[in-house]
Amino acid sequence: MGHNLTLHPPPxxxxxxxxxRRRFSARRLSLALVSALSxxxxxAAHAASGEFLLDGNDSLALTLQEAIDQPGDHHITLLKNLxxxxxxxxxxxxxxxxxxxxxxxxxxxxxxxMQVNGGGAVDYTGAGSFTxxxxxxxxxxxxxxxxxxxxxxxxxxxxxxxAVHANGKVTVTVRGDVAAAGNLDMGIKAENGAEVxxxxxxxxxxxxxxxxxxxxxxxxxxxxxxxxxxxxxSGGAIVTVGGNATAGGGNAIGIGAPIYIAADGANxxxxxxxxxxxxxxxxxxxxxxxxxxxxxWCHKSSDPNRRDRPYHLGRDMKGPSDSIxxxxxxxxxxxxxxxxxxxxxxxxxxxxxxxxxxxxxxAHLSNISVKTGxxxxxxxxxxxxxxxxxxxxxxLHFAFVSSLSANGGYYGYADKCSGDKVTxxxxxxxxxxxxxxxxxxx
Numbered sequence: 028m029g030h031n032l033t034l035h036p037p038p039x040x041x042x043x044x045x046x047x048r049r050r051f052s053a054r055r056l057s058l059a060l061v062s063a064l065s066x067x068x069x070x071a072a073h074a075a076s077g078e079f080l081l082d083g084n085d086s087l088a089l090t091l092q093e094a095i096d097q098p099g100d101h102h103i104t105l106l107k108n109l110x111x112x113x114x115x116x117x118x119x120x121x122x123x124x125x126x127x128x129x130x131x132x133x134x135x136x137x138x139x140x141m142q143v144n145g146g147g148a149v150d151y152t153g154a155g156s157f158t159x160x161x162x163x164x165x166x167x168x169x170x171x172x173x174x175x176x177x178x179x180x181x182x183x184x185x186x187x188x189x190a191v192h193a194n195g196k197v198t199v200t201v202r203g204d205v206a207a208a209g210n211l212d213m214g215i216k217a218e219n220g221a222e223v224x225x226x227x228x229x230x231x232x233x234x235x236x237x238x239x240x241x242x243x244x245x246x247x248x249x250x251x252x253x254x255x256x257x258x259x260x261s262g263g264a265i266v267t268v269g270g271n272a273t274a275g276g277g278n279a280i281g282i283g284a285p286i287y288i289a290a291d292g293a294n295x296x297x298x299x300x301x302x303x304x305x306x307x308x309x310x311x312x313x314x315x316x317x318x319x320x321x322x323x324w325c326h327k328s329s330d331p332n333r334r335d336r337p338y339h340l341g342r343d344m345k346g347p348s349d350s351i352x353x354x355x356x357x358x359x360x361x362x363x364x365x366x367x368x369x370x371x372x373x374x375x376x377x378x379x380x381x382x383x384x385x386x387x388x389x390a391h392l393s394n395i396s397v398k399t400g401x402x403x404x405x406x407x408x409x410x411x412x413x414x415x416x417x418x419x420x421x422x423l424h425f426a427f428v429s430s431l432s433a434n435g436g437y438y439g440y441a442d443k444c445s446g447d448k449v450t451x452x453x454x455x456x457x458x459x460x461x462x463x464x465x466x467x468x469x
Contacts, residue, residue, distance in 0.1 A: 049274040114139055166189070175199070186209045188212055321343045391416050460469045
């Protein structure tokens with residue numbers, strides 16, 4: 028059975044203490060609510076105490092939590108602004124708030140601002156704000172049983188908590204901003220297939236703005252993401268940021284800003300500029316997870332031996348640690364067109380792909396894990412990063428080309444380079460970041 032509850036300042040009603048409330052059994056509480064509602068009697072709210080009273084002969088004091096815990100789903104209309112300390116828990120039922128131009132503020136100094144679980148659902152309509160915050164836990168926690176929540180903002184200032192924590196097959200919609208202000212507080216943690224959508228921005232003062240883990244998990248933010256790590260995604264999670272993903276806090280890694288972006292299971296660091304727009308997974312991934320760029324696309328070399336061809340037609344990268352040679356992975360499914368050794372590339376692998384029709388090239392490997400003619404899947408190991416051939420230190424040279432040359436060729440440098448593609452010596456070279464981000468050729 029559902030209830031329509033109207034929350035507004037009470038008329039002249041005497042206060043009711045705890046002894047008065049305890050006289051009513053759970054069944055009596057339910058009957059009192061149903062009786063009052065059947066007579067069209069509204070539920071009223073104390074401005075100071077956050078308690079609610081049934082107007083009329085059945086005067087009964089209830090907190091908002093007690094009212095929501097009555098059997099059935101509830102449609103609650105606000106006729107005033109309400110500040111509810113102590114948070115709110117919704118489990119296994121649907122609660123709808125009609126704001127009608129008023130603000131509903133949930134805060135908690137001893138736990139989450141709002142928890143939704145057990146298949147529960149909370150949403151709202153109308154102008155006004157509906158926010159959840161905490162100084163001792165997550166601002167909003169939504170977990171298990173296809174639970175869902177919709178509100179206008181969420182925040183935490185706790186230390187090591189999340190402004191929004193979504194776990195399992197749940198849905199969270201924030202029609203506003205998400206903010207994490209405390210030491211090591213994170214903006215959004217989404218995992219185990221959760222879906223989170225934010226129409227505003229996500230900020231974290233001292234940690235990751237967005238953390239997304241596991242396949243089936245998705246986070247979409249229309250605005251900016253800003254944190255010491257703006258985006259940290261892994262395990263097949265997909266993160267989409269419509270604005271800028273920017274790093275702060277002095278934790279820069281490698282060249283430029285450390286921007287972590289989901290690429291259908293593989294993290295990447297975009298280091299070509301201090302600000303990078305994050306994009307959804309394209310079906311491609313970087314061949315080294317958590318890679319650090321050592322020489323970007325179109326970089327002009329100062330090496331006098333490269334005076335005639337100084338421009339870099341690919342992307343050189345290392346793994347996250349100088350002491351470990353990471354595995355090199357196939358950027359997408361394909362066929363091994365060539366695998367071998369020459370003096371320029373050292374140990375190399377070239378994969379042929381059909382969508383788009385292009386070859387991906389991996390050079391200077393310490394060893395090769397595949398054979399010419401074999402089929403590979405995206406993310407399959409094809410070798411180990413190394414320092415073979417014309418290399419002055421362990422790294423991977425990674426490139427996209429339109430066609431092969433004899434014996435693997437050398438897809439390294441040219442006399443010109445600009446934009447997202449360059450035609451040189453009978454072949455076209457494509458900027459790796461463009462292909463990885465978009466899943467197509469420029």
